[in-house]
Amino acid sequence: MDEAAFIARFQQTERGEQAAHPGPYVPRQTKAADWRDFAAVLNTVGGSLLSGDNGWRTAVQGVIDFDAGPVIAVAAAQPLLAGVTGWGPAGDPALPLSWETVGLGILVAELACAENAAVLLSSRSLPERGLAFLAQRLLVLVPRDRLVADFITAQNQAAALLQAHSDHHLTWMSGPSKTADIEQCLVIGAHGARSLIVAAYDP
Amino acid sequence: MSRHAATEAPAFHRQAEKFLIDHARVTWHDQALWHVRKRRDAVKDATPDWEDLREHASRIKAHVLDHLPEFIATFAANARAAGWSVHFAATDSELREMVHGLLTAAGATRVVKSKSMLTEECGLNPYLHERGIDVVDTDLGERIVQLRHEPPSHLVLPAIHLTRADIGATFHQHLGTPVGEIDPPRLVAAARADLRRRFLAAQAGITGVNFAIANTGGIVICTNEGNADLGTALPPLHIACMGVEKIIPTLEDAGVFLRLLARSATGQPITSFTTHLRGPDPNRPEHRGHLVIVDNGRHRLAADLEHRRSLSCIRCGACLNTCPVYRRSSGHAYGTVVPGPIGAVLAPAMIGTAAARELPFASTLCGSCTNVCPVKIDLHEQLLSWRRRLASEHLVPWSKRFAMRVGAWVMSHPRLFAAAGWLARRSWWLVRWRSRINPAWPWLKHRDLPPAPACSFRAAWAKRQQGKDRG
Ligand code: SF4
Numbered sequence: 001m002d003e004a005a006f007i008a009r010f011q012q013t014e015r016g017e018q019a020a021h022p023g024p025y026v027p028r029q030t031k032a033a034d035w036r037d038f039a040a041v042l043n044t045v046g047g048s049l050l051s052g053d054n055g056w057r058t059a060v061q062g063v064i065d066f067d068a069g070p071v072i073a074v075a076a077a078q079p080l081l082a083g084v085t086g087w088g089p090a091g092d093p094a095l096p097l098s099w100e101t102v103g104l105g106i107l108v109a110e111l112a113c114a115e116n117a118a119v120l121l122s123s124r125s126l127p128e129r130g131l132a133f134l135a136q137r138l139l140v141l142v143p144r145d146r147l148v149a150d151f152i153t154a155q156n157q158a159a160a161l162l163q164a165h166s167d168h169h170l171t172w173m174s175g176p177s178k179t180a181d182i183e184q185c186l187v188i189g190a191h192g193a194r195s196l197i198v199a200a201y202d203p
Numbered sequence: 204m205s206r207h208a209a210t211e212a213p214a215f216h217r218q219a220e221k222f223l224i225d226h227a228r229v230t231w232h233d234q235a236l237w238h239v240r241k242r243r244d245a246v247k248d249a250t251p252d253w254e255d256l257r258e259h260a261s262r263i264k265a266h267v268l269d270h271l272p273e274f275i276a277t278f279a280a281n282a283r284a285a286g287w288s289v290h291f292a293a294t295d296s297e298l299r300e301m302v303h304g305l306l307t308a309a310g311a312t313r314v315v316k317s318k319s320m321l322t323e324e325c326g327l328n329p330y331l332h333e334r335g336i337d338v339v340d341t342d343l344g345e346r347i348v349q350l351r352h353e354p355p356s357h358l359v360l361p362a363i364h365l366t367r368a369d370i371g372a373t374f375h376q377h378l379g380t381p382v383g384e385i386d387p388p389r390l391v392a393a394a395r396a397d398l399r400r401r402f403l404a405a406q407a408g409i410t411g412v413n414f415a416i417a418n419t420g421g422i423v424i425c426t427n428e429g430n431a432d433l434g435t436a437l438p439p440l441h442i443a444c445m446g447v448e449k450i451i452p453t454l455e456d457a458g459v460f461l462r463l464l465a466r467s468a469t470g471q472p473i474t475s476f477t478t479h480l481r482g483p484d485p486n487r488p489e490h491r492g493h494l495v496i497v498d499n500g501r502h503r504l505a506a507d508l509e510h511r512r513s514l515s516c517i518r519c520g521a522c523l524n525t526c527p528v529y530r531r532s533s534g535h536a537y538g539t540v541v542p543g544p545i546g547a548v549l550a551p552a553m554i555g556t557a558a559a560r561e562l563p564f565a566s567t568l569c570g571s572c573t574n575v576c577p578v579k580i581d582l583h584e585q586l587l588s589w590r591r592r593l594a595s596e597h598l599v600p601w602s603k604r605f606a607m608r609v610g611a612w613v614m615s616h617p618r619l620f621a622a623a624g625w626l627a628r629r630s631w632w633l634v635r636w637r638s639r640i641n642p643a644w645p646w647l648k649h650r651d652l653p654p655a656p657a658c659s660f661r662a663a664w665a666k667r668q669q670g671k672d673r674g
Contacts (some may be wrong), residue, residue: 022259027252115472127515162421177475183361191430
């Protein structure tokens with residue numbers, strides 16, 4: 001059916017009240033963004049925040065050394081991993097099937113939200129989209145100063161990013177893949193990553 | 204044939220009765236859903252602006268529903284600009300033919316599909332199967348019911364009616380897991396291995412849409428498993444199917460709904476993966492993205508001012524989890540794709556009042572659904588108003604009408620009412636005894652009548668007042 005005919009089906013003679021858009025939602029700002037809040041929520045959704053007492057790079061190196069591998073880093077992560085060893089480049093985003101064997105995928109997020117422990121992946125930071133869902137485990141690097149407390153502000157920032165860069169995809173990722181479809185038992189690792197570690201880095 | 208057409212003679216009470224035979228299962232089902240409801244309550248209580256969010260969400264939806272033609276046009280234009288090929292389907296058969304045509308043109312016979320109640324409503328899977336296309340549902344719950352040739356019984360928990368033993372048996376039969384394997388992590392691992400293979404080999408991915416964003420032309424898809432992301436990132440062809448009511452004005456507005464959706468559905472702060480997609484991936488030049496916008500009866504609801512609000516539903520399932528009737532009769536009893544309170548509200552408009560005439564009565568009108576609905580649909584009021592409409596269309600059975608008439612007549616004659624009460628109190632023991640040996644009234648099949656009060660309310664009240672007077 002063509003568009004005009006389709007839309008005509010929804011033209012009403014009797015239109016009733018005309019509800020107006022309520023305008024932007026204004027969150028009740030209660031507290032400042034705090035990585036400890038982020039970490040607490042992330043634990044409840046099956047992920048963990050890397051503590052970086054000896055510097056975030058040392059902690060990331062520890063994760064890589066501990067991993068059975070192979071460890072693959074997306075292009076955006078590569079400059080951040082200078083001095084860190086034990087990883088390889090993700091390669092061509094047009095050849096995603098090669099990522100099926102990846103053990104640990106290292107990604108970079110644009111920002112993080114404490115309210116729901118979500119990190120935002122974009123087409124700019126992650127043209128290698130398939131890797132985020134094919135890798136068995138994920139390590140996501142987030143700039144330490146890009147944490148927001150509430151999701152309304154976080155989503156507004158995501159929309160602003162889209163405005164600025166016309167991203168093809170934007171994904172909020174909150175913890176690893178999971179399912180509770182068998183008797184409501186939570187099982188981590190349904191289709192995507194079986195574990196998710198978030199590391200805040202100092203840009 | 205669509206499931207709507209297939210369910211034209213619903214017999215909710217008969218279906219529910221079948222489910223009620225297995226007492227242990229009913230209790231288990233009831234408690235499993237109540238557990239989900241309690242998880243929702245916990246996160247709701249931890250969200251101080253919950254009521255503000257609900258109010259805001261319901262007003263955004265009302266705004267869109269009052270301006271649907273404008274929003275459809277804006278969304279379609281921006282979706283094209285974002286790279287989608289946009290199509291319109293007036294009916295379920297148009298959707299089926301459209302999707303089939305797109306798959307055939309691309310030579311795709313191996314298809315992975317993520318959750319979409321709309322394609323379920325339109326009977327897409329059986330249609331494609333009959334034409335030699337292998338469509339695999341990739342949401343674990345949907346995969347389970349697909350292997351069992353059953354429809355989903357819940358909006359977000361498709362296999363909630365099944366125990367781990369049921370699922371273990373199904374997986375043994377189809378996925379080769381050992382006999383008696385009922386450990387959820389091992390069952391999930393088996394499904395993961397099987398579906399991984401299918402994701403990698405798929406030639407097309409079909410998805411639903413949670414929110415269609417008018418100002419960006421993008422679609423938002425929410426999953427916990429990541430199956431929609433795999434199904435859209437890997438195969439070269441992506442077909443997204445959506446009802447018109449999925450449109451919301453802006454990506455900022457989506458923030459309000461996303462704060463409500465997962466909390467209402469499962470008690471999570473947000474789904475594991477919430478992806479906003481604009482057309483096919485520019486990094487994969489061979490990729491194509493199609494968007495099919497469907498009516499299939501929605502224009503009738505949109506034109507019905509009394510029931511238009513029910514199109515606001517974001518399919519969170521909270522009204523199902525809280526409904527005492529749903530919890531104890533299971534989704535299959537409704538015979539419609541969308542079960543529970545919202546299903547009973549949508550069905551009369553979507554499949555016709557005659558076909559859906561039992562469903563608005565499958566409720567106690569306790570109002571719990573209305574209280575939990577994140578977009579503030581007045582579900583129990585809608586159920587009541589559908590009852591009124593069914594009565595005006597003479598679709599209420601004579602027994603119910605007769606009982607209502609007699610009731611109204613007795614209640615409008617005080618002396619008669621008092622006499623009837625007197626008679627009832629004296630003969631109550633007989634009714635109780637009779638109902639125990641052979642309950643004629645369905646209400647009494649699974650419960651006992653309470654004992655009769657010693658005197659009428661008026662008498663009790665009068666006595667109480669006397670007592671007060673004496674001080
Ligand atoms: S009617 Fe409300 S509570 Fe029920 S599924 Fe829809 S949005 Fe959720």
